[in-house]
Amino acid sequence: MKQSALACGKGRLAEAAIGLLLAVGSASAQTAAPPSVTFTRDVAPILQRSCVACHRAGQSAPMSLCTYEDVRPWARSIKTRVVSRSMPPWHIDRHVGIQEFKADLSLPDKDIATIAAWVDAGAPRGNPADMPAQRQFGDDDAWAIGKPDLIVRFPKYRVPKSGPDLFPNIIASTGLTEDRYVKAIETRPVGLNSRRVVHHAVTFMTTDVPEGSPAVNPDIDLQSSQLIVEYASGKAPEIYPEDAGVLLPASSTLLMQNHLHSVGEDIDSEVEVGFLLHPKGVVPKRIRYSTHHGDPTPNPNDSLDIPAGSVARVDGYTLHTKPGKIIAWQPHMHIRGKYQCLELIYPSNPSNVMRRETINCANWDYNWHSVYNYKDHVAPLVPAGTVIHIVSWHDNSAANRHNPDPKNWVGYGDRTIDEMGFSWIGWVDLTQEEYEKELAERNAARQKKATTSTQQQQE
Ligand code: HEC
Structure with a gap:
């Protein structure tokens, strides 16, 4: 592999040297207070951690975000993409359901605020000496x-x-x-x-x-x-x-x-x-499975019906006859996909009322077929007899900028321009005893947490 693909940009020394030249040039004019949010001190560490794995030479992203020179022309676009949470690519709806995942790419709110404040302040470079060392990538990081x-x-x-x-x-x-x-x-x-x-x-x-x-x-x-x-x-x-x-x-x-x-x-x-x-x-101990869940029912071919110029909803249902645990969720749609939700409809209790729980929802961007791997302690437990319900929304209007033709009806099919609406669900089977044991452990942990926080409130 070429060196350029491994290193991020020019490296610290070159960056510092350019900064120094600029700083010397403007030293006499410096009377204003130093900017409160700067690239070198506040923004670069965020980009090094969360962006340059993809945004450097030879990787999937369209531009490098390693140095100030790389980043400056993209400042507005970066603000737009991080504030809308379409970058880094992590499309889970943060207002509903589980939020603990393995390999979560999303930025914490405070980093988004830092980036937005920096762009609003005119994207100042700051002190070159604050620039963190460029992150180095080995072959394994590929x-x-x-x-x-x-x-x-x-x-x-x-x-x-x-x-x-x-x-x-x-x-x-x-x-x-x-x-x-x-x-x-x-x-x-x-x-x-x-x-x-x-x-x-x-x-x-x-x-x-x-x-x-x-x-x-x-x-x-x-x-x-x-x-x-x-x-x-x-x-x-x-x-x-x-x-x-x-x-x-x-x-x-x-x-x-x-x-x-x-x-x-x-x-x-x-x-x-x-x-x-x-x-x-x-x-x-366990075998992991991954299969289609919630294909539009009763038959994808005639159930997926998206009129021209409109947003349409489609539902699919898959029954689990044995207990298990969902370890990963991966929505799947094509270019008109907009939003998808994963719900569990639990078997009825003695009063014949079925409880419904939204596990997660995610915005859809066709560029990103992300899989969301649940952290072990929150991976949804599924009692025998649960129906997995997948709800998909497709936007076939002109408002969807990916839509190649808002004047045409769209149905189910393999081609990119046809549609789909289902999820890949990764799961492991549990025995009834294992299911009950894990449920009891989670309930106990939840109880303990609730008690501790009540005690803290009272103190
Ligand atoms: C997993 C890889 C990956 C990560 C991590 C990532 N990006 Fe991207 N980024 C891409 C790819 C691929 C594209 C082009 C496709 C797209 O727009 O979705 C892109 C597009 C963009 C664009 C739009 C570029 C254009 O052509 O308009 C911006 C801005 C951006 N990324 C900023 C960021 C920032 C800032 C971060 C970190 C906070 C980040 N990205 C993290 C892969 C990534």
């Missing part, structure tokens, strides 16, 4: 999960400069000689060009590849393969609870179902999947 224990890279596939969307199935061996369990997964299109053409890539596992199968479109029955992970543009990794995993058997093969689209030039698309594995010989 992966959000850290250095993978196993990387499976799929053969390249040519996407011509124009034409209909392509859906090739491509296989690659895991190369494993023994059974291993996965504890985190990240899918990455390799390089900027692949990122432009890969709309989504769903990885399945199979142990049943006929002798002499071609790497592209082999004759493998997807129904008999096991879903491992879904990826769509902008998706962050999946991270499982410590005691959970997904089996990758010895000699297994991965099959990736791709959805690719042309972008005006010939591109060789290439995708790789990185895995963190449980140690050799370790069989985690």
Whole structure:
């Protein structure tokens, strides 16, 4: 990998030198009080922590945010994006439901206030000596999960400069000689060009590849393969609870179902999947599953009905007959998607009243197929008989700036310009005893917290 992709911008010395020149130049004119919010002291540390992982040379974002020179032209745009919370990409609605996630990218309110105040004050540089050292990125930082224990890279596939969307199935061996369990997964299109053409890539596992199968479109029955992970543009990794995993058997093969689209030039698309594995010989206590939930019912094909120029709501329901725990939520819609909610409708109590709980809602931005991994102690517990209810809103009006054609009706379909409205839900099964035990533990913890805070109030 080239050095430029690893370092963030020019580094501290160069930044300091430029600042020094400017400072010397204006020293005689300095009578006003120093600005109260400055780039070097207040803003740069926030960008180094929360932005430059993507906003530096060679990464996914359109511009670098490493130095003052990089950042200054973007000041207004940065304020708009952080205040609207569309950057960093984290679209959970903060006013409803659970707010504790693993790998939460969002900015705390105080950082947003700092950035806004700095832009409003004219985006002053401040004292160059305050500039924090540029964050350095090693090869491993290319992966959000850290250095993978196993990387499976799929053969390249040519996407011509124009034409209909392509859906090739491509296989690659895991190369494993023994059974291993996965504890985190990240899918990455390799390089900027692949990122432009890969709309989504769903990885399945199979142990049943006929002798002499071609790497592209082999004759493998997807129904008999096991879903491992879904990826769509902008998706962050999946991270499982410590005691959970997904089996990758010895000699297994991965099959990736791709959805690719042309972008005006010939591109060789290439995708790789990185895995963190449980140690050799370790069989985690629970198996994690991930499947579609809440596809528009009764049948997606005729239930998703979005009239021209309007905002439409669609509902889908999936029954869980066994107890379990939701460990991750990933909304899925296409370009007209606007907002989605995950609700649980609990089995009826003795008075036949069904309780409904909104677990989370999220704004939708088609660039970002984010997965929200719940922290272990808040991962929603699901009693047997619960219905998972997914509500999706699609905006097919001209107000949706991503809408390619507000004059057309839209329905369900695979193409980017068709729509979908469901969630990928990651979960683990629990026995009835395990469910009751964990529920009791959570209730006890909640009780304790309530008591402590009442005591504090009384003191
Ligand atoms: C996970 C990667 C990632 C992180 C973290 C991230 N960005 Fe971005 N950013 C992107 C990508 C990719 C785009 C272009 C796609 C889009 O607009 O959503 C973008 C777009 C933007 C834009 C709009 C650029 C334009 O062309 O108008 C701004 C402004 C921005 N980011 C600022 C920030 C700031 C400030 C932070 C940190 C507080 C941040 N981003 C964190 C990846 C990221």
